[in-house]
Amino acid sequence: MYTTKLANDYIKKNKYSVNNKYRFKYHAMPPIGWMNDPNGLIYFNNEYHLFYQYNPYNSISGPMHWGHFTSKDLVVFKDEDVVLAPEAIDETGCFSGGAIVDEVTKELVLFYTKHYEKYGVKFETQNIVKSKDGINFVKNDGNIISTSMIPEHADKYDFRDPNPYYKDGYYYVFIGSKNEYNQGQILVYRSIDLVNFEYHFTIGPNKYFGDMAECPDFFTIDGYDVILVSATNLKAESNRFLNVNSSLYLIGKMDFENKKYEIIKVEEIDGGHDFYAPQTLLDNKNRRIMIGWLNMWGKDYYTHKLGHKWSGALTIPRKLSIKDGHFMQYPIDEIKNYQTNKRGFTNGMLISKSSDLLFKLGNGNFNFKFSNPNNDDDYFIIGLDDGELYLDSSKSILWPQTRRNSLFKYNKEVELRILP
Structure with a gap:
């Protein structure tokens, strides 16, 4: 049985035993244990909040919790308490998701996947937690999107990474999925109140979504509607998609009313060895900022092998724009203050x-x-x-x-x- 209290007590007791030899200068890292996907990126209550997939008890992947950083400038990060642990009877892990502010109550709402995999049984449902101050969170009992709400053309077991977006009175939630032929797709749900959701439409399947579309993120920038997606087992093309999984951007036009997304351009976000599951936020300076996991599945994790008691980091935050049809990425200016x-x-x-x-x-x-x-x-x-x-x-x-x-x-x- 896992709880946030057990996790926080463990971290406080053991974090000083970490070997700091290979820790970074600028990158966000866990105080102890394993980190992967960034989650719930948002600017809320005059500071940045970065949550992340977290196993505090070991430096390899395990029972997924949500770790939490706050920051004033996205360069210096403060460790906050763990906000999610797999403590419910129907979850063995709290998987990735996004964040949004309730338009009515102004509460911070985190979406996450309740992952259950035990005794040969596997299923995934979606849930939320809420906070008035960004520090203390209350988990919703049950699910907001259950397996009974999955359409017939979608797999019933791989259904994860909900990411919300608000437009014209509706909260839309983009969720990673695949069909019965193991082709990646994105399911879109909507709600007017963040309580009652309905299936809206599907984006894909698409060959660039691999055999499972993970960690979708939708936003509008410079007149274009963009989707970020992380595709598992995407086939390599020349010098593209060379990792076991790849993260891509789609530039296109979204029509929520007519339930379609027109893809204009698809390309890999980052061709390096260590980049996955990026997510974005819109800050108080109207900047769209992207952060990804600075690692990749299916590798040797050297700080784990060396027994340093930590593994994983997040990328330097990148300011996004689209110029002449190109997806532009630049390190945020705040880093210059530390040179x-x-x-x-x-x-x-x-x-x-x-x-x-x-x-x-x-x-x-x-x-x-x-x-x-x-x-x-x-x-x-x-x-x-x-x-x-x-x-x-x-x-x-x-x-x-x-x-x-x-x-x-x-x-x-x-x-x-x-x-x-």
Whole structure:
């Protein structure tokens, strides 16, 4: 049996036993234990709230709780108490979901998946928790979207990651799904009161949703309707979709009234080794900001293998825009406030593991080799080859991974930023 109190007591007692050797400078990380998907990203009561999939008891995936950070600037994060634990009789994990503010009560409402998998039985339903202050939460008894509300063309067991959106008097909830042929799709539900929901329509199936569409996120930006989706087992295409699971953006036009979404463009969000389950928020500066999980399923998790008692982090927050049909991503400006002791970069110089690096280069070929000063055979390379930016960490002793090239070619000056 798990409870939020047990989790919070365990964290307070054990968090100082974590080995900090490989912890990041800017990235959000769990105080102890395992972290994966970001959940419930929102700006509420004059601060940012970031929740996340969390197993406080081990540095690998396990009984999913919801951890919680607050932040004033999305650079420095404060650990808050765990807000969700799988304590109900019909849940063995509290899986991913999103957040919204009730238009009437102004309460913060978190949507999550009640995952049950025990004794050969598996099912997933959706529920909510509410908070007036963003710190103390009350869980709804039962479910708001049950298995009986799943349409006939959708799988009855894989049904997760509810993410809400409000428009013209309706709360819409986007939920990851697949059909009987293991083709990913997104189910859309709606409600006028955040209490009574009805199935509205389905987006897909689509070949770019893999065999299961996870963690859907819908928003409007720069005149376009965008959906982020994380697709499991998506087939590789050239240098795209090379991970076991991939996260994509869809640019299109949404018509809620006529129950359809017209897809104009589909592309991978991030071609790196470690990016999954991104989610966004709209802040008080009217910025659409995206954060993802800085890891991937099906890998060795090196801090776990080393016994450091933690694993996982979130990406640097990225400000989004669409320019000339392209999905643009930039680190948020707040990071600049933490840059100190600037100096030039020279060949052979020693840098600390927490260095914040910025390179401005022409369009010719180049490569930077980052070596372990204690072992010349332990290194990784970042370079530009015929306009393609690449990362090759195949010679890294701690965490060897294959070479990855950028999705697009760069024919102009390149600005490269490496954030610890």
